[in-house]
Each structure stands twice: as C-alpha cells, then as structure tokens.
C-alpha cells in the first residue's frame with residue numbers, strides 16, 4: 456500500500472473511492488475546494504498499481520484536528536487501510552500544532568467505532584439526530600476524541 460499526501464492531482468481518485476465508501480459521495484471539484492481551505496489536508500491510499508483504496512481528509516483549527524471524512528473501498532476493507540490513513544494523519548496534525556483529534560461517528564457504525572477505540576479514541580459526547588438518513592430517520596453521532604500527546608503514532 457502507498458500513502459499519498461493529497462493535492463489537486465488526487466481529487467478524482469479521492470472522489471472515486473469516497474463514492475465506494477459512502478452513499479452520498481463528494482465530487483472531485485468539492486475535494487479540490489476543500490483542499491484549498493486553511494488547515495485542510497488529506498491522504499489517499501493506493502495499491503501498488505495506483506488504484507485508490509481509501510482516503511482521509513482532515514482539518515486543523517485552533518489546536519484541534521477534525522476528521523472530515525474517512526472511507527475505504529468495500530473490497531479493500533479489513534486490511535489495515537483505515538488504520539494506516541489515520542496513522543499518517545496524526546504527525547501531519549501535530550505539525551500544524553494540533554493537540555487533540557475529534558470526530559463524529561454514527562452510533563450504529565460498529566466497524567468505525569471499533570477502529571477508533573482500537574486507536575485510543577474515547578467517546579466524549581453525543582450529537583442527537585446528527586445524520587440524516589431519511590426516509591428511515593435520523594441517527595445520533597458519537598463524538599470521539601484522541602489526545603495527541605498520549606497517542607503513540
């Protein structure tokens with residue numbers, strides 16, 4: 456697996472792999488706009504042939520890193536891609552003076568919650584009806600936090 460720090464050149468691949476991980480995907484021009492934002496950076500994981508496997512997009516502001524999105528293509532899951540993407544994002548957050556990481560995750564997203572807990576994230580709160588899954592309804596989000604001073608990677 457290769458991990459590439461994202462630039463405009465990666466946005467098409469980011470959008471393609473995002474669409475494999477989420478029902479409501481983001482377009483490549485949306486990724487391009489996001490990457491131009493202050494404190495925003497991302498990594499793309501690819502296989503040896505350059506095919507995209509997963510992505511992470513993060514934003515650092517006021518000493519906090521927020522994971523904006525993290526997704527891995529269905530066929531590439533349970534091979535450590537997400538763990539590697541998060542590991543790559545942490546030194547980049549520290550380099551931008553972040554001391555902690557926050558993210559939201561749907562309360563019913565057991566794979567992601569297991570991933571984050573395994574990396575040392577802890578639940579710090581609940582956002583009621585955070586995700587719009589109409590017509591099924593709304594789903595709460597757990598807010599999870601990682602202390603970058605305590606984290607290994």
Ligand SMILES: CC(C)(COP(=O)(O)OP(=O)(O)OC[C@H]1O[C@@H](n2cnc3c(N)ncnc32)[C@H](O)[C@@H]1OP(=O)(O)O)[C@@H](O)C(=O)NCCC(=O)NCCS
Nearest residue numbers: 476525526527532533534535536537538560566567569570
């Ligand atoms: C959640 C997601 C990013 C995990 O990606 P991944 O590359 O498969 O995760 P990894 O292989 O790095 O898994 C690392 C650890 O997370 C946990 N984990 C990951 N998927 C899991 C699953 N389906 N069930 C239980 N635990 C899981 C395990 O502890 C795993 O370690 P192990 O394989 O050694 O047991 C992926 O399932 C995904 O893209 N889901 C859809 C989008 C999404 O929910 N994104 C997160 C939004 S907050």
